[in-house]
Amino acid sequence: MFYDQVKIFVKAGDGGSGAIHFRREKYVPRGGPDGGDGGRGGSVYLRASAAVNTLIEYRYHQHFKAGNGQPGRRQRMHGASGEDIELIVPCGTLVRDAETRELLADLVEDGQRVMVARGGRGGLGNVHFATPTNQAPREAQNGEPGEERWLVLELRLIADVGLVGYPNAGKSTLLSVVTAARPKIADYPFTTLTPNLGVVQLGQAGSADLLSFVLADIPGLIEGAAQGAGLGLEFLRHIQRTRLLIHLLDGASENDPWENFLAINRELESYDRRLARRPQIVVLNKMDLPQARDRWPALKRRLEEAGYPAFAISAAAHQGTTELMQAVARRLEEIKREEQQQALAAEPPAQGPVLRPIPEDAFTISKENGVFVVRGKRVERVVSMTRLDSRESMDRLQVTLEKMGVTRALEEAGVHVGDVVRFGKVELLWGE
Secondary structure, X not given: OOOOEEEEEEEOOOOOOOOOOEOOOOOOOOOOEXXXXXXXXXXXXXXXXXXXXXXXXXXXXXXXEOOOOOOOEOOOEOOOOOOOEEEEEEOOEEEEEOOOOOEEEEEOOOOOEEEEEOOOOOOXXXXXXXXXXXXXXXXXXXXXXXXXXXXXXXXXOOOOEEEEOOOOOOHHHHHHHHOOOOOOOOOOOXXXXXXXXXXXXXOOOOOOOOEEEEEEEOOOOXXXXXXXXXXXXXXXXXXXXXXEEEEEEEOOOOOOHHHHHHHHHHHHHHHOHHHHOOOEEEEEEOOOOHHHHHHHHHHHHHHHHOOOOEEEOEOOOOEOHHHHHHHHHHHHHHHHHHHHHHHHHOOOOOOOXXXXXXXXXXXXXXXXXXXXXXXXXXXXXXXXXXXXXXXXXXXXXXXXXXXXXXXXXXXXXXXXXXXXXXXXXXXXXXXX
């Protein structure tokens, strides 16, 4: 089964808590604190691999959690770090945040790797809180919670050339003739239900004149696909990476091939205007039939007037397919050279992009259903790592919130003693 879009949940490991411990050694009176730090939580990574070509593995297994860090121990011993997990995805996978739709990564190359959820840092042990006036602190930090999020994985096949056209135009037959791919072929519409890939090779293997490119057969479109007719536009994402399109027309169709050509281009433009402007080679198939041969002269004239290279073939009879693939290879090489020239001719920007990162201390305050909600990276981390059962830790939290300006901002927002204030997942009663 071919799955090209899934939604998964990833949760990085929480950091281990710091330890509260004091030295208990013979001949060492009043030994000081020696509680160690907690270990860092494991992170979640995605890695592209050429060994897989579908996202079916994530169809029924959608939740993934890395290992938690272990708590610190006595004698300043650090807790063990949590185990990272690595999820394998096909090359060509786009990774988006499910909530914001932000593009996190485009994993194109084999072995490319990206972190999608960072493990929480370990909490500090009480050895870090000793001062000349507090030589026996009973205070340590909780581990930082690991990041968690829902992700949308979207597979876009990596192909140089895409085959588009109406159902039964002969796309699968052409793919099977010019490559070693064996797609399903039958005489009824929508035979192809999933995209198929094949490699076209021209020239002698091992020689310098060998040319090859990847050809993708996309399930047939029909007029109205943008509104969900037929297979809709479900698979058009797979030709967004292509450099060139082969637009295959059915010479034996009941409809005028020219009208079919215009209709498919309208659907391409409805999906993505850049696809409609993608270079196309237009091909009339089934030239072994009299009806196609009668239509060819008029169609060729209209296509050439519109500026499209036009070819006539019979995929089933293997007529004209070699010449077509040679023309496709030449045009593909021209496109690659044009892309290189454009990249070289592009002037470097006068200055680099202006980056305006959000300060880590930044926070916002809102009131939702009677609860004051404070959002901010640092303030949420500080509260989550505070031991709520420790008076010393709570006193330190109060001082930290005052220094960050959170206390004053909450008072200006109208908070009163006894109101509920939420920091991330932690709720506190203000002033108690």
